[in-house]
């Protein structure tokens with residue numbers, strides 16, 4: 001039987017697709033000794049040339065269907081930067097976002113680390129979140145939904161091949177900064193992740209928050225620990241799968257009001273093939289001559 005070419009392409013799409021189609025963004029390479037300090041201050045990001053910066057117009061609202069119809073008085077993604085360092089093998093992220101209602105108070109942060117919260121996703125929302133999804137080997141694997149029958153299989157593989165981090169921005173109660181959608185919570189160790197942030201206002205106030213963090217990419221992230229896991233080796237020139245969304249919670253303790261997605265797809269939260277292509281760039285020539 002013969003298939004038209006378009007049908008074959010559609011069948012083949014999920015394995016290597018990315019969104020937006022035809023777009024590759026760049027990951028800035030921090031030279032050794034110049035990686036950003038997680039101190040909540042933006043000075044060390046001034047090294048990154050402006051062509052690396054992403055902003056509000058690169059995102060689309062895909063939950064309520066607002067698309068690019070954006071009210072800067074409600075949420076304004078002023079700047080997002082992504083970097084990497086070869087020796088430390090880390091991805092670095094920074095964002096400056098204006099929000100009219102910052103929600104980051106939670107009575108029981110402990111509830112986020114229960115098995116229920118990790119299976120049903122309960123209690124995760126209702127605060128402002130930067131959701132980052134990393135598929136460094138570009139395999140297009142899902143984040144969740146591995147087995148409906150066997151919860152042990154499901155929990156072993158969640159975020160194993162494509163990692164999903166919900167970063168609270170600002171951290172909940174000023175402390176709890178990320179929720180990994182899976183059970184490998186040992187990655188909260190400073191060897192694998194770290195955060196710095198700055199926000200002067202109280203809960204539910206308006207203003208601009210600054211957030212920086214580093215995350216380590218994995219080809220296989222195992223709940224048992226680093227000895228059972230495989231770190232992804234970041235290499236210059238490689239294309240990685242990466243995307244994020246800013247989840248703006250303004251009106252509720254349990255839900256979000258808007259989902260601003262860089263890949264312009266809502267499916268990015270759970271499927272690697274809906275991420276954006278990012279290239280790991282070489283050190284910029286003349287970096288220190290500017």
Ligand SMILES: [Ca+2]
Nearest residue numbers: 036037039041
């Ligand atoms: Ca810093």
Ligand SMILES: [Ca+2]
Nearest residue numbers: 074100101250
């Ligand atoms: Ca808002």
Ligand SMILES: [Ca+2]
Nearest residue numbers: 101248249250
């Ligand atoms: Ca908000």
